Amino acid sequence: MTRCLALVCVLAVAPVPVLAQPPPPTPPPSGRGGVTMGQVTTFQATAQEVVPVFGTGAISGIVTDGATGAPLAGALVALAGGTTPGSQPRPRQMTDSRGRYIFTHLPAGGFTVSAIAPGYLDGGYRRLPDVTTGVRITVADAEWFAEAHVQLWKPASVSGLISDERGEPLVGIPVRVITRVHVGGAARWIAGPTVTTDDRGEYRIPGLRAGDYVVHVPSVQVTLPSGEIALYSTPRQRSTSTGAAGPVRTGQSPDIVRGADGIGVLIGHTATPDAAAVGRAYPTMFHPAARTLDTAQIVQLTFGDERRNVDVQLRPMPTVSVSGLVIGPAEAIANLPVRLVPQGSEALGAGAEAGITKTDAQGGFTFQLVPDGEYTILASRALSEYSTGAVTTMSPVMIPPAANPYNSRFSSQQVAGANSVTLTMRSGEGVQATGRASISVGNQSVAGLTIPLSPSVTVSGHFEWDGTDTPPEGLPFTPMIRLEPADGDLALGTYFSTRPPPTPGETLTRMTFSIENVLPGQYVFARLIAGAEWATAGAEWNGRDVLTAPLAVEGDRNVDGLVIRMTTQKNSLTGTVRTEAGALATDGRVLAFPVAAVAWRQMGVSSVRFGNASISTDGTYTLPMLLPGDYYLAAIPIEDRQRASDPDYLAAIAPQATRITVTPSSALTQNLRMLGGGR
Numbered sequence: 001m002t003r004c005l006a007l008v009c010v011l012a013v014a015p016v017p018v019l020a021q022p023p024p025p026t027p028p029p030s031g032r033g034g035v036t037m038g039q040v041t042t043f044q045a046t047a048q049e050v051v052p053v054f055g056t057g058a059i060s061g062i063v064t065d066g067a068t069g070a071p072l073a074g075a076l077v078a079l080a081g082g083t084t085p086g087s088q089p090r091p092r093q094m095t096d097s098r099g100r101y102i103f104t105h106l107p108a109g110g111f112t113v114s115a116i117a118p119g120y121l122d123g124g125y126r127r128l129p130d131v132t133t134g135v136r137i138t139v140a141d142a143e144w145f146a147e148a149h150v151q152l153w154k155p156a157s158v159s160g161l162i163s164d165e166r167g168e169p170l171v172g173i174p175v176r177v178i179t180r181v182h183v184g185g186a187a188r189w190i191a192g193p194t195v196t197t198d199d200r201g202e203y204r205i206p207g208l209r210a211g212d213y214v215v216h217v218p219s220v221q222v223t224l225p226s227g228e229i230a231l232y233s234t235p236r237q238r239s240t241s242t243g244a245a246g247p248v249r250t251g252q253s254p255d256i257v258r259g260a261d262g263i264g265v266l267i268g269h270t271a272t273p274d275a276a277a278v279g280r281a282y283p284t285m286f287h288p289a290a291r292t293l294d295t296a297q298i299v300q301l302t303f304g305d306e307r308r309n310v311d312v313q314l315r316p317m318p319t320v321s322v323s324g325l326v327i328g329p330a331e332a333i334a335n336l337p338v339r340l341v342p343q344g345s346e347a348l349g350a351g352a353e354a355g356i357t358k359t360d361a362q363g364g365f366t367f368q369l370v371p372d373g374e375y376t377i378l379a380s381r382a383l384s385e386y387s388t389g390a391v392t393t394m395s396p397v398m399i400p401p402a403a404n405p406y407n408s409r410f411s412s413q414q415v416a417g418a419n420s421v422t423l424t425m426r427s428g429e430g431v432q433a434t435g436r437a438s439i440s441v442g443n444q445s446v447a448g449l450t451i452p453l454s455p456s457v458t459v460s461g462h463f464e465w466d467g468t469d470t471p472p473e474g475l476p477f478t479p480m481i482r483l484e485p486a487d488g489d490l491a492l493g494t495y496f497s498t499r500p501p502p503t504p505g506e507t508l509t510r511m512t513f514s515i516e517n518v519l520p521g522q523y524v525f526a527r528l529i530a531g532a533e534w535a536t537a538g539a540e541w542n543g544r545d546v547l548t549a550p551l552a553v554e555g556d557r558n559v560d561g562l563v564i565r566m567t568t569q570k571n572s573l574t575g576t577v578r579t580e581a582g583a584l585a586t587d588g589r590v591l592a593f594p595v596a597a598v599a600w601r602q603m604g605v606s607s608v609r610f611g612n613a614s615i616s617t618d619g620t621y622t623l624p625m626l627l628p629g630d631y632y633l634a635a636i637p638i639e640d641r642q643r644a645s646d647p648d649y650l651a652a653i654a655p656q657a658t659r660i661t662v663t664p665s666s667a668l669t670q671n672l673r674m675l676g677g678g679r
Contacts, residue, residue, distance in 0.1 A: 054107070055107030057105075057106035057139035058146075059103045059139060059148050060100065060148060062101075062149050062150075064099055065120075065152065067153065075101075075120075077093045077094070077095060077115045078114050078115070079103045079112075108143075110616060112125065112134050112136055112137065113134065114134065114150075116152075119154060120155075121152065121153050121207075121209070121303075133614060136614055138620070153304070154304040155206060155209065156208040156301040156305040157204055157208060159202065159205070160202070160311040161203075162203060162314065164315075165314070165315040169200050169202070170314065171197055173203075174217070175196070175197060175216070175217055175312075176192055176193060176351065177216065178191060178192060178213065178215075178216050181211075182643075182645045183488050184487060184604060184605055185488060185645065186488060186647075189293060190387055192208075192387070193205055193389040209420075210301055212298050212300055214298060214299065216286050219282045219283055220354070221356075222399070223265055225364075225366070226360070228358075231357070231403050263368060265368050265369060279319045280369075283371040284342060284352075284353075285312050286312075287311070292373075293345050293348075318372075319368070319369040319370050319371050320445040320446065321366055321367060321369075321370065321447075322370050323367070324448060324449025325362070325363050325365070326338070326452075328452065329453075331430075332433035334359060334362075335361075337357075337358050338365045338367075338377060339356050340356070341376050341377075341378060343374040346378065346491065347490060349424070353399075354375060356405075371441070374440055376438055377438075377449070378436055379433070380432075380434045380435070382427040384490040385490065386424075387421070388422070409426065410426050413606075423494075432456070432516075433454075434454050434519055435451040454555060455556065456517040456518055457557065459518050460513065460560045461560065461561055461562025462510050462511060462513070463479060465566050481515065482494060482525070483515060483518065483524070485523060486521075486524045486550040486603075488605055492521045495516075495517070496515065520554055520555035525551070526608060533568055535569070536627060538628060539562065540563045541563070542561065549596070550602050569664040571625055571664060571665060571667065572625070572667050573633075573668045573670065574669055575670040576619050577619050577621060577672045577673070578671070578674065580674060585674050587615055587617070588637055589613070589614060589615065589636050589640070590613050590634070592660075593609075593611075593631060597650075597654075600647035601647050608627060611626050628663050630661050632658070633658045633659075634656070634657040634675055635673065635675060
């Protein structure tokens with residue numbers, strides 16, 4: 001992200017020296033005994049004193065603008081890593097007027113270089129703006145790596161005017177960008193940053209990376225059931241004024257307009273002045289004048305672009321009401337959030353709705369102020385979405401706080417293989433249930449809809465520990481399992497296992513787990529968390545391996561008898577990579593992906609069956625522990641690293657990849673040749 005360095009730019013920094021060879025170690029401080037061993041000096045520490053390890057290596061380079069090549073003065077450069085025990089972080093360096101920096105007195109080991117500068121995206125040595133990791137630089141004793149150059153790139157931005165049907169500016173209106181990325185084996189549109197228009201109706205969304213974008217102006221019409229003042233499971237009252245005795249509470253928020261039937265409409269960001277009188281509303285819009293995502297104009301950005309005049313004009317439309325009944329168990333249908341989403345935007349999460357409401361005690365629901373169009377009705381207490389940018393529990397910019405029914409539980413995780421993409425999961429109180437239906441809305445109100453809740457099942461089983469059912473003593477916590485949709489489609493949701501912790505003194509002969517309310521579909525196991533000592537050796541159901549193929553969940557029967565096999569054995573995979581010409585590769589990426597091509601489009605969110613590692617400057621790589629199975633192994637250019645989750649790219653490189661078999665305890669050394677780029 002772009003960082004402001006105003007607090008540190010006032011520091012005086014000496015010019016970077018021009019060195020003919022790595023500098024000698026710093027002499028021992030006064031009063032401390034030094035022992036010289038070859039060219040390395042170590043010091044004897046006094047009690048409770050931390051002493052850095054000095055060496056004879058050095059790393060230096062130049063920080064430049066990625067677009068112009070001009071050197072960047074005043075950039076802050078940080079060095080991380082070093083495998084020598086006791087080595088300490090080095091102070092950051094500030095580049096001189098020629099963009100130069102240098103780190104000296106380094107012990108032998110591996111390091112990464114990162115840099116930040118005002119007005120630029122964070123970067124590092126051989127690190128692309130879209131990723132969070134760079135190439136490891138390996139230095140030996142008395143070695144000076146002088147080409148650790150860093151390119152920093154300016155972010156792009158989009159700006160424009162949001163106006164009404166008369167051309168008048170709309171103030172305080174939320175505007176966001178939707179961007180396209182590869183997640184879970186498919187290209188998807190996901191939610192990007194959100195801003196609001198200023199007092200001139202103008203917006204500007206900064207800090208964007210190169211890619212395809214669509215500008216979206218949400219318009220969420222919030223309908224409140226009769227007597228309700230919020231969409232929470234338990235209605236919350238709102239403070240409207242403060243007197244000498246404290247806040248004065250009222251039974252109704254002042255920004256709700258109610259009809260004769262008691263149904264209320266929460267006045268939001270894009271309410272029209274005559275909404276209550278004549279039933280008009282602004283629909284959700286995409287630049288320039290599209291009402292659906294698939295008909296919007298795509299804005300293509302490169303780094304440093306300042307795209308202006310990306311305007312959107314909102315025009316009010318006649319509206320109707322849409323009502324119906326959710327059918328299911330009594331404990332599931334009451335106070336159930338229901339969303340009305342334009343078709344094509346179902347995966348965009350909060351802010352994609354044309355309308356949002358919740359059911360009454362009998363499962364009835366009504367949407368007010370619905371423009372004509374094609375919609376999907378989604379009934380669920382959970383809401384998951386992919387996004388880029390900052391993650392919050394739910395931004396009030398998108399939906400007014402009183403319209404947030406997903407305020408009980410919140411979690412987020414970075415998506416493997418898709419840097420800067422986050423999976424956010426929110427849910428409200430009550431029994432989890434899901435219903436879905438498609439609807440076409442015209443110029444007449446729609447009534448009598450029925451939304452049956454999808455049946456759900458329980459997935460359960462037990463753990464084996466190095467071949468035995470008996471769990472090990474001293475296990476730090478109860479293991480946790482997460483199921484993810486195999487194709488990455490968040491409509492199925494993600495699920496976590498539960499198990500009460502053992503009572504004090506309890507002796508367990510078998511450790512079980514249970515995952516409740518799982519909808520029918522294909523799932524993969526995400527990371528199985530059981531402490532650093534234990535690794536996953538396999539997962540079986542009815543004699544079938546469900547690590548190499550998805551677990552099929554059907555809606556009419558529970559999945560029980562799963563066996564999750566854990567082991568203390570660890571596998572390893574290392575090797576050397578050479579270029580097509582035979583020289584040692586100095587950067588790039590090594591990918592490990594399943595031999596079974598069906599897994600390339602069923603990798604889930606966490607991609608646990610896929611591995612990747614950077615190639616160090618000495619041509620070596622080390623892949624973290626892989627799940628047992630058959631893999632293709634390929635070394636690819638660093639420019640192709642963002643294509644590692646693209647099934648078409650994997651199909652292109654598979655014929656030239658090396659096939660390997662990984663077991664729980666295998667220690668493999670596999671040397672590779674770099675594959676050409678541009679596929």
